Amino acid sequence: MSTHELPELLSGYAGEEGDLIPLLQAVQREYGFISEEAVGTIAPFLKISENQIYGVASFYSQFRFTPPGRHAIKVCLGTACHVRGGQILAEAVSRELDVAPGEATADGRFDLQRVACLGCCALAPVIQIDDDIYSRMTVIRLKEILAKYE
Ligand code: FES
Numbered sequence: 001m002s003t004h005e006l007p008e009l010l011s012g013y014a015g016e017e018g019d020l021i022p023l024l025q026a027v028q029r030e031y032g033f034i035s036e037e038a039v040g041t042i043a044p045f046l047k048i049s050e051n052q053i054y055g056v057a058s059f060y061s062q063f064r065f066t067p068p069g070r071h072a073i074k075v076c077l078g079t080a081c082h083v084r085g086g087q088i089l090a091e092a093v094s095r096e097l098d099v100a101p102g103e104a105t106a107d108g109r110f111d112l113q114r115v116a117c118l119g120c121c122a123l124a125p126v127i128q129i130d131d132d133i134y135s136r137m138t139v140i141r142l143k144e145i146l147a148k149y150e
Pocket residue numbers: 076077078079080081082116117118119120121122124125126
């Protein structure tokens with residue numbers, strides 16, 4: 001779907017202020033993020049200001065305003081992973097890729113997220129890259145693993 005199809009997406013909504021969150025969720029589902037263009041189209045449709053949209057959307061961590069990277073890295077910071085070095089791992093990924101959680105690398109290669117649990121606590125600490133799970137992760141293995149993803 002291209003952003004030119006945004007008006008088509010809007011046609012499923014009544015144009016009321018209460019549509020804001022469902023609409024933002026739909027835009028993010030379709031495009032992977034909420035672009036300036038999308039905000040500029042939604043604002044007049046709901047008869048609210050762009051600032052109001054940013055204000056509401058930035059309150060919810062689920063919304064992002066920058067395009068996602070090509071590969072999604074999820075570093076688990078759930079209890080099991082945390083006690084086995086998840087935080088150190090998360091910091092190492094940030095350092096290695098020069099990226100903050102919730103953002104994409106400058107080259108668009110990776111996207112970093114911190115998550116609460118990946119559902120495989122016995123294998124802690126765990127990171128996931130796209131659909132691949134890396135268990136009992138160490139900072140030493142990190143470089144080698146990241147190099148597999150172009
Ligand atoms: S706490 Fe990390 S996988 Fe469950």
